[in-house]
Amino acid sequence: MASGDAVLASGDAESGGGQLVQPTRRTRTYEDHDVGDFAIDISACRVIFPTDAVEHAFKASCKKWMDGERKDFQLGKLTTPRRTAGGEWRAECRCMDCAECHAGNGTMFQFRATPDRPDNGNVLNVRLTVMVSGSCSGRPRQLKSDAVDRPSTTLTRRRVMQAVESLSQSKESVTPTRVARKIAARGDAELITNPSSLRYLARTCAKKAGVDDGRGQDRREKQPIVRSVSKQEWDAYVQANSGNQGKISFAAALPSGSFVLMLPPILDELCALKRAGALPRLYLGADATWKVEADDFTQPDTDVWYYVITASMYRYLDQHWRRSALPLCVARHPTERPEVYKHALSALATELQRRQLPTASQIHTDWAPGLASAIKEAAGQNVLHPPLHVPDMEHMIANITTKKKTTAEDGSEIRVPRMKSRDVKVVPPYLHALALLPTSALFLVALRTFLTRVKNGWQEPAFHDYIISQYLYRASLRPAVTGETEAWAAKWWHGASGPIAAGFPPSQQTVEQSHRHFKRCITDAPGRTVIDVLESLKEVVALWTSTRSSEAKSYTLLTPAGCTAVVPTRPDGWMLRGLPLHRLRAPGAVRLLPTIKRILEDSRRNPSFIMEKVRGNPQTRIFIMKCGMPAAMDTGTVEKIWRHINTKNLRTLEDMMIEDGLIVQMPESKKLALEALQTLYYENCCVYHPPDGRTHCSCWHFRRRAHCPHAWAIRARLKLESFPTKNLPAATEAPVTWSDADGSSNEDVKKKAPRRSRKRKRPEYEPVAVPDVRPAPVTPVGERLPQRRTPKVMPAQKASKSPFGKR
Structure with a gap:
């Protein structure tokens, strides 16, 4: 059935010339769309007129139908119901999803019903007929509340x-990350075009719904012990997720709940990076975290540990290379044990070999007891090629400065000795300075001097023995080169000639960041079980691998082509921005770094800004320059650095450092001049350019992030790279007169008149003479003038007592 309502404008009968006036409103033709029966309770309706109850029942039935349809698209408000001459009630609403519908040119719904008059009962049955007119264009309407370049839509x-x-139904805290997880689980991850807009919408919708937004509290610390999972349910879940086609794949699982599983979608991304030539090496990080779930699988009074093994990669986000962690393997066990690391690394190595991916070159961990031996055992069983074990410095410094007890390799507890002669906070600056020395000979000599100073100069033998037993090892040396057979060394030294790869320092910040992101995404429902956690993990993996984005605030881990690599392949955006210096956070301080253009232009103006040396056969070119603000290099400073980095005999190098003021001879022991050492090797750097073309630098930025403006500037100087040196013109530099090339216009651009200030100016003050109406006193000549009144002086008062006056 088709029917129409032709609505004409007022005065549509005839005009003065006898012609009909065309309607000014659009005529719509409605077609049948849906029919529904509703039973409406009218007992609470306030009835003043006989039709009030019928109108209430009609509006309630229309809103019920609209609420059911809002799951698929958004509808606007219902118009005021009206009654036709035939007694039929009508009302309209329109679609608000599309831009054309919102403008009134799309879909319109009309509701029709003829309810019976209410009798003595409290329920009124309404048969609602829904008519539709027009169609949706399909172009989503953008939200006006988002003042961004890529606003969200009504569908988002x-x-x-x-x-x-x-x-809210699963009793999880509503956070933007969990909202994005749920959207990605539905397959609508392409709707998350703007992370900032999604965060605003999530907070706003959570506030309107009156649910917990999860801010300002840690709900995992307050969770009760949840119910157990039956063995049959657990075995069925493991069997269903044992293939390599899903989001997770079990490599091993025990009936007690311990397991090792892989994340195939992220491993597939590593395979794609290898095919693109962006994965020549692989650097892993392993760590365990807790407060993921409250589980009574094996120990009802303790939480379980989740082990996460990640691959450290660099992603180009917002014109800046950031070191990110891509989770590859997840394990679960009631306690933190080194055997779990061994089984997880073994399973991951098997999967990497099956996919023909490179084996691990480095494995970064903390100082948990037994990790070093577990990695050696795995390498001894040919499970992994011998990787370099790199423990981090953050946990080492935290153990030294804050903890009272620590655990040794054999599992026994060791008391951390307290320093009596000085504050323990003086130790971290020495450790950071030692870790970045460019050569191994410099590091060994400086470390030996520092340990001797702690033991004999500071009179702290217990602290000296603790550092040696926990964080150092005895290294064998070549007597023909160094002049000694062995010396104390450390795994956390990452200088320019050290074994640790540039860009992957001894740090667990990347892995800890991955743990934080992991726990922020998964469920935190009070009654969660291990299966609930893993189901939320599958949704998280779907979110991480849903789309590709190069935004730093994006929820995905995948980036467009060329934006993910083992080491940075191009400079950061700030390195190409003109001539200013940029402030960056360095270990223990904030330092300035120049741009590439600043280094090249200053060295072109004054060649002494970069001093070049050559050594070896084949020759390696070494460029010595300032690390911060470019300046002319002093010849004496250059010769000091050159002699230090080329001397390998420890005795000879120690004498040089004493002569150059880096080591000071004190009555009780030799002292390491920390400020002089930092001035020489923090404010200056050496850029090495070997014959193979792999340019690297000794500065702190290159050692931590695998690239720096000094190395890029040297490559540009050697014609190996080219970077844009001309800046884009600013708006103030645009000409006032302009003309197009095709002669379409050559009018002068009129300047805007200066805007008048809205602030009212105070009128200038003009003094006006005011006559004195009082008669002046007349005193005869020769008489004494009247004595002036003595001013009254108040006695000194005592201030009341106040807590601010206390000392």
Whole structure:
């Protein structure tokens, strides 16, 4: 059935000339769309007129139908119901999803019903007929509340509202990350075009729904012990997720709940990077975290540990290379044990070999007891090629400065000795300075001097023995080169000639960041079990691998082609921005670094800014320059650095450092001049350019991030790289007059008149003479003038007592 309502404008009968006036409103033709029966309770309706109850029942039935349809698209408000001459009630609403519908040129719904008059009962049955006119264009309407370049649409807001409702039903805290997880689980990850807009919508919808937004508290610390999972349910879940086609794949699982599983989608991304030539090496990080779930699988009074093994990669996000962790393997066990690391690394190595991916070159861990031996055992069983074990410096410094007890390799507890002669906070600057020395000979001599000073100069033998037993090892040396057979060395030294790869320092910050992101995404429902956690992990993996983005705030881990690599392949954006210096955070301080253009232009103006040396056969070119603000290099400073980095005999190098003031001879022991050492090797750097073309630098930025403006500037100087040196013109530099090339216009651009200030100016003050109406006193000549009144002086008062006056 088709029917129409032709609505004409007022005064549409005839004009003065006898012609009909065309209607000014659009005529719509409605077609049948849906029919529904509703039973409406009218007992609470306030009835003043006989039709009030019927109108209430009609509006309630229309809103019920609209609420059911809002799951698929957004509808606007219902118009005021009206009654036709035939007694039929009508009302309209329109679609608000599309831009054309919102403008009134799309889909319109009309509701029709003829309810019976209410009798003595409290329920009124309404048969609602829904008519539709027009169609949707399909172009989503953008939200005006987002003042951004890529605003969200009404479909995104509806998906956010559905995600908030789903999280509320499962009693999870509503956070933007969990909202994005739910949206990606539905297969609508392409709707997350703007992370900032999604965060705003998630907070707004959670506030309107009155649910917990999870801010300002840690709910995992307050969770009760949850119920156990039956063995049959656990075995069925492991069997269903044992293939390599899903989001997770079990490599091993025990009935007690311990397991090792892989994340195939992220491993597939590593395979794609290898095919693109962006994965020549692989650097892993392993660590365990807790407060993931409250589980009574084996120990009802303790939480379980989740072990995460990640691959450290560099991603180009917002014109800046950031070291990120891509989770590859997840394990679970009631306690933190080195055997779990061994089994997880073994399973991951088998999977890497099956996919023909490179084996691990380095494995970064903390100082948990037994990790070094577990990695050696795995390498001894040919499970892994011998990787370099790199423990981090953050946990080492935290153990030295804050902890009272620590655990040794054999599992026994060791008391951390306290320093009596000085504050323990003087130790970290020495450790950071030692870790970045460019050569191994410099490091060994400086470390030996520092240890001797701690033992004999500071009179702290217990602290000296603790550092040696926990964080150093005895290294064998070549007497023909160094002049000694052995010396104390450290695994956390990452100088320019050290074994640790540039860009992957002894740090667990990347892995800890991955743990934080991992726990922020998964479920935190009070009644969660291990299966609930793993189901949320599958949704998280779907979110991480849903789309590709180069934004730093994006929820995905995948980037467009060329934006993910083992080491940076091009400079950061700030390195190409003109001539200013940039402030960056260095270990223990904030330092300045120049741009590439600043280094090249200053060295072109004054060649002494970069001093070049050559050594070896084949020759290696070494460029010595300032690390911070470019300046002319002093000849004496250059010769000091050159002699230090070329001397390998420890005795000879120690005498040189004493002569150059880096080591000071004190009555009780030799002292390491920390400020002089930092001035020489922090404010100056050496850029090495070997014959193979792998340019590297000794500065702190290159050692931590695998690239720096000094190395890029040298490559540009050697014609190996080219970077844009001309800046884009600013708006103030644009000409006032302009003309197009094709002569379409050559009018002068009029300057805007200066805007008048809205602030009212105070009128200038003009003094006006005011006559004195009082008669002046007349005193005869020769008489004494009247004595002036003595001013009254108040006695000194005592201030009341106040807590601010206390000392």
